[in-house]
Amino acid sequence: VKIRNTHKERLFVELNFAGNPAKTPPARVDAFALKREWYSADGQPLGNRTLRVGETVLVRVNVKTAGRYANGLVVDYLPAGLEIENANLLQGEQLQVAIAGIDPRQAMQDSRIQHVEFRDDRFVVAARLANEMNFFYRARVVTPGRFIVPPTYAEDMYQPMIYGLAGGGEAMTVVDGKAEEGVKK
Numbered sequence: 150v151k152i153r154n155t156h157k158e159r160l161f162v163e164l165n166f167a168g169n170p171a172k173t174p175p176a177r178v179d180a181f182a183l184k185r186e187w188y189s190a191d192g193q194p195l196g197n198r199t200l201r202v203g204e205t206v207l208v209r210v211n212v213k214t215a216g217r218y219a220n221g222l223v224v225d226y227l228p229a230g231l232e233i234e235n236a237n238l239l240q241g242e243q244l245q246v247a248i249a250g251i252d253p254r255q256a257m258q259d260s261r262i263q264h265v266e267f268r269d270d271r272f273v274v275a276a277r278l279a280n281e282m283n284f285f286y287r288a289r290v291v292t293p294g295r296f297i298v299p300p301t302y303a304e305d306m307y308q309p310m311i312y313g314l315a316g317g318g319e320a321m322t323v324v325d326g327k328a329e330e331g332v333k334k
Contacts, residue, residue, distance in 0.1 A: 173300060173318035181278070181303040181313025182213040185225060192246035197319075200290045201326035205234060208272070209248050210284045212303055212313075220306040221278030226271045226299035227288060230323045233267045234287040253285035278303070293325040 154160035187195040188207040195206060210225050227233065246253065257265070259282065266273040272286045300317030 173297075174314060176300075176316075177312065177314045179313075180214060180216065180218075180305070180311045181221075183223075183301045183303055183313050183315035184211040185209070185301045185316050186211070186249075188246075188248055190246075192248055199322045199324055200230075201324055202290050202293055203326050205287055205289050206231070207246065207248060207253065208286050208288060209251075209253075210272070210301060211281065212278060212284070213281045214278055214313075216279075218278040218305045218311070221276050221303060222306045223274045223276070223278075223284060223301070223303045224271055225273075225284075225286075225301045228296040228298045228321050230290065230292040230294055230296045230321065231288045232269060232291050233272060234289050248285065249283075251283055256283045257285055275306070290323050293323045296321045296323065 150164070152160070152162055186209045188209065189195055190205045190207065192207065200206070208225065210223060212221075212223055214221075259276070261277040261279070261282065262274060262284075263277065264273075264275040265284075267286060272284070274284050276282060276284075298317055298319050298321055300314050302312065302314050304312035
């Protein structure tokens with residue numbers, strides 16, 4: 150792009166662009182150590198197994214930090230093929246599952262959590278991040294295919310140069326549960 154100012158006054162130019170990197174960015178753990186883990190609805194680790202359309206998964210996002218960040222923001226993007234389960238439908242649910250010895254409902258009632266959003270494509274939580282915190286949400290498998298898992302991100306909202314990035318790049322395979330059942334019969 151070439152721009153030329155033909156007037157005597159200053160010309161202010163703003164150029165914005167957006168895109169996704171061809172490769173997953175390298176992890177950054179100097180401020181925040183992040184870890185995302187996937188579990189079945191009964192609390193068992195998923196490992197690398199194939200998922201079926203219609204099943205639900207529990208996601209644990211673990212954040213460790215040596216500092217204290219009063220304005221912490223954690224964003225966990227979902228891979229295509231999954232959607233966050235409607236939190237309004239789950240509020241009355243009695244989740245009798247412990248994940249890594251942690252009660253997800255109790256963890257999500259931590260007084261340091263200031264705001265939680267269950268968006269279509271990501272889980273977002275604003276919290277006073279210190280030491281170690283665990284966040285949980287439920288997602289439903291909705292679309293068959295092979296999808297790349299995006300990284301998990303955390304930052305100090307008022308100092309965005311302080312951030313952590315981890316995970317991502319691994320592939321997740323989803324099959325249509327109905328088609329799979331038809332093959333077995």
